[in-house]
Amino acid sequence: MPYLPPEILSQIFRLLKETAQNPDLDLLAASLVCTHWCAEAWPLVPPDLFPDRSLLLKDSSGKDAIRRTSLLALCLRYELIQCDHLESIEIHHELDYIRDRDNLRAMAAAIHQVVRVQSPGLRRIKIHPQNYNPCYLRPAEMIELLDVIFPPGEVAMLTELTIDRGSEITAHLIERVGPTLRDIFLRGFQFDALLLEALGRCRNLECLSASDGWLPGPGARPAPPGAVAILAAALPNLTTLRISINNWEGGPRVSNEQLREIVTRLPDLKHLAVGVDLTLACLPRAAIFPIGERGDNHGIVDHLASVEANITKS
Amino acid sequence: MSDPANITLVTMDGTTFTVPSAYLHRSKLVQDWLRSEGDKQAMEVKHVTPFVLQGVLNFCEIHAEDTSEPLADPADPTKPFEADPRDDAFRGMPDDQLLQFTMAADILQIPELVRLTAQEMASRIDGKSPDQIRAMFNPDDLAEEDVDSDNEMGEVGEEGAISK
Numbered sequence: 001m002p003y004l005p006p007e008i009l010s011q012i013f014r015l016l017k018e019t020a021q022n023p024d025l026d027l028l029a030a031s032l033v034c035t036h037w038c039a040e041a042w043p044l045v046p047p048d049l050f051p052d053r054s055l056l057l058k059d060s061s062g063k064d065a066i067r068r069t070s071l072l073a074l075c076l077r078y079e080l081i082q083c084d085h086l087e088s089i090e091i092h093h094e095l096d097y098i099r100d101r102d103n104l105r106a107m108a109a110a111i112h113q114v115v116r117v118q119s120p121g122l123r124r125i126k127i128h129p130q131n132y133n134p135c136y137l138r139p140a141e142m143i144e145l146l147d148v149i150f151p152p153g154e155v156a157m158l159t160e161l162t163i164d165r166g167s168e169i170t171a172h173l174i175e176r177v178g179p180t181l182r183d184i185f186l187r188g189f190q191f192d193a194l195l196l197e198a199l200g201r202c203r204n205l206e207c208l209s210a211s212d213g214w215l216p217g218p219g220a221r222p223a224p225p226g227a228v229a230i231l232a233a234a235l236p237n238l239t240t241l242r243i244s245i246n247n248w249e250g251g252p253r254v255s256n257e258q259l260r261e262i263v264t265r266l267p268d269l270k271h272l273a274v275g276v277d278l279t280l281a282c283l284p285r286a287a288i289f290p291i292g293e294r295g296d297n298h299g300i301v302d303h304l305a306s307v308e309a310n311i312t313k314s
Numbered sequence: 315m316s317d318p319a320n321i322t323l324v325t326m327d328g329t330t331f332t333v334p335s336a337y338l339h340r341s342k343l344v345q346d347w348l349r350s351e352g353d354k355q356a357m358e359v360k361h362v363t364p365f366v367l368q369g370v371l372n373f374c375e376i377h378a379e380d381t382s383e384p385l386a387d388p389a390d391p392t393k394p395f396e397a398d399p400r401d402d403a404f405r406g407m408p409d410d411q412l413l414q415f416t417m418a419a420d421i422l423q424i425p426e427l428v429r430l431t432a433q434e435m436a437s438r439i440d441g442k443s444p445d446q447i448r449a450m451f452n453p454d455d456l457a458e459e460d461v462d463s464d465n466e467m468g469e470v471g472e473e474g475a476i477s478k
Contacts, residue, residue: 004413008420011389011428016436019395032444033451067443074444 009040017044024049025067032074042080050075050083055114055122057145058092059100059137061107073113088124089115089149089158091142101141108148115149115156124160125177127169143172150176164188171198183207191231193221200234208235209242229261238266242273321348322356323371329364330356337374340384342423362418366411369404370418373427376400385425388432395433405434409450412438 004012013027020026028049030041050072056065075081089111114122127142137145146169150156158177163170165188174181178201189195189210199208224230232238241262263269321344322332338344347357359367377400385393397405404415412434419427439447 004416005420008416008428008432012416012432012435012439014389015395015429015433016439018389019433019436020440022441026440026442029442029444029447030439033447070443 004036006036006040009037013041013044022064025064025071028071028075029067031080032071032078038080050081050086053085054088054090054126055086055111056090056092057104057107057111057149058090059104061103063103066103066106066110069107069110070113073110073117076114076117076119083119084121086114086119087121088126089122091125091127091145104137104145105148108145112149112151116154118157123158124162125158125173126161127163127166127173139166139168142166142169146173146176152176156180159183161185162187167192167195167198170195174198174201178202179204181205184209186210187212191223191227193223193227196223196227196231199231202235204237205235206237207240207242208238209240211242229265232262232265235266237268239268240271241266241269242271323367324356324358325362325364325367326360327364329367331364331367331371333371333375334378337371337378338422338424340374340377340424340426342425344422359418359421361421363414366414366418369411369415370422370424370427373401373404373430374424377426380426385429388425388429395429398430401430404430409438410452413451 013030016026016030017023024046027041027045031038031045033041050068055069072083076083150173156177157180159180160183161170161173161177161181162185163173167189170186170189171194175198178198181202182204184199184202184205184207186195186209191210199205263272319335320332321335321338322330324330335344335348344357351357362370404412407415412431416428416431416435419431435451438450442450
């Protein structure tokens with residue numbers, strides 16, 4: 001085919017800028033065709049085309065968002081832009097009825113392209129509350145999308161995971177990204193066997209925070225005896241542990257001995273915070289160690305006093 | 315001595331076209347040639363095939379009677395493009411032909427035809443991915459060093475070819 005001279009390309013792109021429905025993305029796409037086109041189209045692309053700090057996967061992800069994300073991946077790949085402010089992937093899965101699952105998969109594929117480029121700032125993934133209403137995304141579908149974003153065998157350099165509910169999803173995600181994770185924030189979980197096994201794979205974990213636990217569902221596998229200590233032993237680099245230890249009866253599920261063991265097994269532990277909710281209801285009954293009346297936190301304070309003493313000593 | 319009422323154009327393969335000079339009054343290249351070398355028998359139009367030149371001359375014939383001011387800038391944003399039904403044949407042509415007509419319009423310096431073909435190219439680029447644009451206009455033929463052969467991003471059809 002004939003070579004289009006720069007002045008013609010320039011005219012085409014100026015017309016594109018005036019007449020296209022989304023001229024910024026069209027000019028960006030043209031910039032990515034070849035170096036000749038890039039030389040004429042790129043100067044017309046606005047410099048702040050990718051201001052977002054997060055890549056969003058949600059049911060309302062439209063074709064423009066998919067296209068924008070795919071083009072971002074190409075821009076990063078060819079070092080056309082730097083996007084150091086891009087820091088997280090956010091997955092919303094209860095915002096609205098899922099209208100177009102194909103769009104969701106296409107958006108997941110586009111996010112995967114960005115993940116593959118390993119943008120230096122992209123280190124976090126945040127998954128918003130799971131809703132089990134059948135109209136919304138089911139856990140299996142979420143796992144399918146996560147497999148698109150983080151396919152087996154590829155390393156994603158994520159260091160921070162925040163997730164609200166969904167042990168299955170969390171366990172699956174940790175299969176993919178666990179080895180690089182340094183901070184995990186869990187809300188609405190049970191420390192059941194599934195989650196404990198998954199967390200045990202995060203050997204580089206430095207901060208684990210778990211709170212606002214729910215009562216265990218009928219399919220939950222209780223944690224094995226000594227689960228907390230086992231977990232502590234599996235996470236040798238842990239420096240911060242924020243955890244809730246009460247169950248719905250108001251009694252703590254972790255004994256003084258267990259807490260001491262955690263501290264003993266974690267010589268680098270610098271911060272320990274213990275709250276009160278349902279997170280550890282799944283721990284074995286043997287671990288129950290009532291230390292106060294319902295709603296009475298004095299026993300917890302005693303726990304903390306002993307734990308703090310151990311930390312100081314170590 | 316050539317006939318001043320007509321002009322003969324010769325394409326890259328030697329095919330000749332003789333048309334009224336008035337048809338080409340909007341071609342800056344032809345007008346310059348007539349002023350400087352109009353006494354010659356024929357004007358060579360290199361890099362243009364007979365098929366494309368025939369199409370360009372058809373365009374010139376259709377618009378020979380137009381009285382609008384010549385376009386100073388084919389991409390002038392202050393002059394919105396208005397589709398002319400007489401040009402439908404240009405808008406419906408395949409991508410490779412459109413590219414050749416765009417080139418020919420540039421060579422012959424016919425701003426109105428440049429505007430028409432450039433606007434049509436812009437319309438076809440609208441909404442397309444880099445991969446799709448490459449498939450349409452195949453600029454990879456032009457600079458092999460631009461072609462990225464590893465096809466790493468091929469899964470969703472976004473083959474890039476930029477080296478900056």
